[in-house]
Amino acid sequence: MKLKSFAAGAVLAVASVSAFAAGTTKDLGTLDSTGFDSVSQGSAKYGANIDFLDTWTFTIDVPSATSFGAQQTFAAPAGAISGFGGELVGYGTFGPAITTGSTQNLAWAGSLGAGTYTVHIWGHTELKNTTYTATVSALPVPEPTTYGMMLGGLALVGAVAARRKKA
Numbered sequence: 001m002k003l004k005s006f007a008a009g010a011v012l013a014v015a016s017v018s019a020f021a022a023g024t025t026k027d028l029g030t031l032d033s034t035g036f037d038s039v040s041q042g043s044a045k046y047g048a049n050i051d052f053l054d055t056w057t058f059t060i061d062v063p064s065a066t067s068f069g070a071q072q073t074f075a076a077p078a079g080a081i082s083g084f085g086g087e088l089v090g091y092g093t094f095g096p097a098i099t100t101g102s103t104q105n106l107a108w109a110g111s112l113g114a115g116t117y118t119v120h121i122w123g124h125t126e127l128k129n130t131t132y133t134a135t136v137s138a139l140p141v142p143e144p145t146t147y148g149m150m151l152g153g154l155a156l157v158g159a160v161a162a163r164r165k166k167a
Helices: 002-018 144-166
Strands: 025-031 037-042 051-060 064-073 081-088 098-100 103-112 115-125 133-140
Touching: 025 037, 025 133, 051 064, 051 133, 064 081, 064 115, 081 103, 103 115
Parallel strands: 025 051
Antiparallel strands: 037 133, 051 115, 064 103, 064 133, 081 115, 098 103
């Protein structure tokens, strides 16, 4: 009797593991620091009824206003991924997925310093051949000294204009 219970437990354990995809790790690379840059990549293609956890990395070499989004689009109105969620490691989870028609969107936006960042995206596929697209965008934020130089230049231009007006 114990052997049958053990065998049944082993079969259930193997079945539950086979329905879980460990996910993939993808590097979106380093964003160009000379101006606005955006990079997108598609996820792996998953079968039906699979739990997945994907890891995405990206690098920013200067402080930037940054956004990361994941979008799943499918012909089924209910969507192909349930429990669609994400987290920027060290910065918290994304808000709940916003569903519009057959599209689900996850998003995070904020300022990030220079460095390499990790994002986890997870969910449960309802249909076969399910994918989503991950996008990261960054716009370098000027350093405080840049603003100081700009204000100093404007003050100098204002002083010259005032002096010419008096003359």
